[in-house]
Amino acid sequence: MTDFDYDDLGLVAGLEIHQQLDTATKLFCRCPTSERDPGEAVRSFTRYLHPTRSELGELDDAAVEESRVDREFEYLAYDTTCLVEEDEEPPHRLDTEAREVALQIADLLEMEPVGQAHVMRKLVIDGSNTSGFQRTALVAQDGEIETSEGAVGVEDLLLEEESAQRVEKRAGGVTYSLDRLGVPLVEIGTSPDIDSPQQAREAAETIGMLLRSTGSVKRGLGTIRQDVNVSIAEGARVEIKGVQALDDIDDIVRREVGRQVELLSIREELVERDASVGETRDVSEVFDGTDSGVIGGALGDGGSVTAVPLYGFDGLVGREIQPDRRLGTELSDHAKRNGAGGIFHTDELPAYGVTDAEVEALREAVGAGGDDAVAIVAADTETADLAIEAVAERAATALEGVPEETRGANDDGTTRYLRPLPGAARMYPETDVPPVELDPSDVETPELLTEKVDRYQSELGLGSGLAEQVAYGRRMPLFERAVDAGIDATFAAGVLESTLTELRRDDVAVGNLTDDHLLEVMRLVEDGDLAKEGVEEVLSTVAADPTLSAEAAVEEAGLSGVSESDVRDAVSEVVDRNEEQVEAEGMGAFSALMGEAMGALRGKADGETVSDVLREEIQKRA
Template sequence: MTAAYDYEALGLVAGLEIHQQLDTATKLFCNCPTTLREPEEATHQFTRYLHPTRSELGELDDAAVEESKVEREFTYLAYDTTCLVEADDEPPHRLDEEALETVLEIAQLMDMTPVDQANVMRKIVVDGSNTSGFQRSTLVATGGAIETSDGPVSIEDMMLEEESAQRVEETDAGVTYSLDRLGIPLVEIGTGPDIRSPEQAQEAAERIGMLLRSTGKVKRGLGTIRQDVNVSIAEGARVEIKGVQSLDDIADIVRTEVGRQAELVEIQDELEARDGAVHEPRDVTGVFEGTDSGVIAGALNDGGSVFGVRLEGFDGLVGREIAPDRRLGTELSDHAKRHGAGGIFHTDELPAYGVTDDEVSSLREAVDASPDDAVAIVAADSAVASSAIEAVAERAKTALDGVPEETRGANQDGTTRYLRPLPGAARMYPETDVPPVEPDPSDVAVPELLTEKVDRYQADFDLDAGLAEQVAYGRRMPLFESAVEDGIDPTFAATTLESTLTELRRDDVPVENLTRGHLEQVFGMADGGDLAREGVPDLLSALAAEPDRDAATVAEEAGLGSAAEDDVREAVIEVVERNESQVEAEGMAAFSGLMGECMGALRGKADGDLVSQILREEIQKRA
């Protein structure tokens, strides 16, 4: 959808929830490492079934109840580092102090007030992402703000939580999760509903992301930060969009959701004008006996059924686009899929998919549909088809009221899909196994902002603006700072960490294998004269291929040691004498061509500055 919207006129209100993994040594409630593993490394596994529990007031959370309607087996991959806490076979340990200190740093950057006492709460989660059936969450600070170009955005609360298990595979029988991620400390930052445009939403998210990275204590890379976006318009409803992976997608997500809600409001108005209604579903299996539709025939051949529902006044509206490549029918289909069906067919798109005109006519007759009505059908196992069509009917009924409050998931194309109802207060209750703590921010230092680092790197280290920003915002910023403290030339360190590694990655060198220790060894060798700077790329490439070895050994075997000045001069003289006629004819004009030949002859064993100096001297002697 490409329509431009007047966000102020529509009454757009948006807020953000930013979830960021912290880079701590151990997990939030146990001493296991926070290193991610490959599923192939799993040493054992176990299975669980989860169901919702009542809150202290005896209430059941709607989202948890709907999640539990789909019976699934959850399989958990465990590793040689997995402990009893992660398997929910032992009570959690005390709250990790390193994680709490990091969250207090973040709170200071946002002018937030820490709570007097932090109490751990249980939040019911029965989608299998936690072995216990709940996530542990702790309110740490409240009442802050950040600035955007369109005005301040309030920060309502900051939570310290445990990360969920990582989904590995989903089948009809259930879901497989990996326990390596479960329990990694996670900070959740919730803004107030102060955002009034897609652009402000993205700017606010970018500002929060910068503040988080300024601590130097958050994990980096895909999946380590997730953004949830709450969006509503005046005539719509609050919708929570989960799992926006990239900051660059936030503005598009907000625009698309505004458009979706605006279209649903128009559909509501049209249905009201048509006296729309949703009727009870019916078994319409008999309509499709001997059908040529592969999907329907497949279900019937397996002993399944076809159920249909008459959507009075919905003709032409089920197929109406409400977001790019998504229609009201897609919304209905999302609900059917939640109950195990593959999707739905509806009369706005039929005849198609092997369904004939005669079958459409018979279908309409079977549910008493008029030409102004639409009919949606589900073909599947009888129990699945029955529950799925009921879910379709319930979602169609909400179209009569406009926009339903719900939780939706972000798709890669910037659209969203239905996940579950919005959770309520009934999902939270106190954790009795972890004692409360009293946060003390008095000894917590306020970190330097990344924007301030950029300015300092330019002023103190004479880095150009682009390189200074790359280093400050890069994931190896702490290594750069420690290298400079150890006396490494700032420009050399910055160029190696940003430019050299980027070029090697583009050449398919597995630079992700290079550890901080590798890079520190290379810096030390170059600074001590044991490695020419021109040999750094070759050494890094060799180390990336053999990460279990040390830099000095690899450099020696590859012949990458730094050549002595006498050896450099000897190599330069040999090149000059080999090109004596050119030198006599061109003088210093021959320098550029001979410089490349000299560097090639030395194969990275000498710094360019030294080679350049000696080459100039030898040419001048002969000119």
């Protein structure tokens, strides 16, 4: 991957980090925040959403573009879904627990809380909220974090409701699940102080560590999302949404810088060629009887083929601006945004069943010469008209350089066009939720994860690797509960980090095990009612039937504790069966017989007890 002189290019970047909070209830209702399977939905309902004007009578550009394609939105509702989530009842007051966690995060980020939190409505009509807007409230401002490349300011911390989870995109609409809608979420926005891809990643890692230090954030795929704002001196601010993994952030920044550099190079060449974008037109007649399946299919269904001549663009539409993405891909993204499947353009034709003769006829129909390019869309007539206009608009911005826009992160570190950058016209006050006084005086500053690692080593005796695993792991709050309950720290850490990992590798449904299940099993061991060697089997039994208590699982697995005399009888039988080996090898036979003895007892006895008895029995016979 090409690296750049970022100082010379004038790279400026900032982060927006969205993290779900692990609270008992949602932000504006008392429904649970647990994830549900769409198959558990008990009913569904549909909505159509349209943009509304701000208090100043303005329409947001992103909302207007979203509304160009009429979509039906279906929402899956559950036995826990309430009228607030369905937008049939006004929202309740801001959740108290979520406010307290947000203030803890503000403290860790050295931010100044606002005196009152005022809830605002943010216009969103992509269907991800039943109301057509997202509710958000400013909690704190003016913080700072440190990185190895210097300080990064933290401009604002907002508390807002999470959007609905997209389940399926289908022709004419989208299906969403309401289990996620309304889960409390913090949005953290940094200042544009980041000037290298490495610093962007380090800043995100630092903020992520601080968030997890509260012990009150959700973990797992989709619970934290990073948006990255990137620009270079002659380029434009681009917001990249939905970066899921921290490992991707530096690559995303590098590739966006590369994209803007290439777009600026294309602009220079277009200016030299005195390039321009022509009028869009219907060119369906050119493709009468075509062998192209896509074009023929659209025409056969009564659709159209529309075209736009791109004068002076020959060879540039096909130029790569990111790995496997070209200027033509950018044009195609805009066509897709308006309902089309994509575009064809003359830098890649003849191909896809389009012949040389059809390409020549196409050029003639739109007045394009050898230095020009032509882009076409084949779809139903309304979609084809909308899509080719969007392509023409994007091609026109290529003459200016880099457009300001919102883009989506792809898995390979590249990005795709989503929508224009939103403006202030999409934000207005929420009149159904009263302001809330914020009092940070009672907020307890959480212990940082880095501090926990040190404490786990110095006070609890964990090794450095295990201490870090536990502190940064998803079960850290449960580990703290276990230790507070008097359970041995090393044993608890082993169960949560090693035993569960082994069970997961063996395809045990570890996700069915609740914190209470795990704590119960650890307590049984601590109380001497279950041998450590039986933990895996008991947890497997509970995972298979989560309705079982730990005690019931011990009984079902046949692992009720045995007396020392029972252990001695079992070990004696093993030694008797292997009498010749014992006489020949003495204590050298210990390892082989230990495994056999543990197998005979099937985890009913502690390994240390079995080991002591076996040594005694071998010494007697030797």
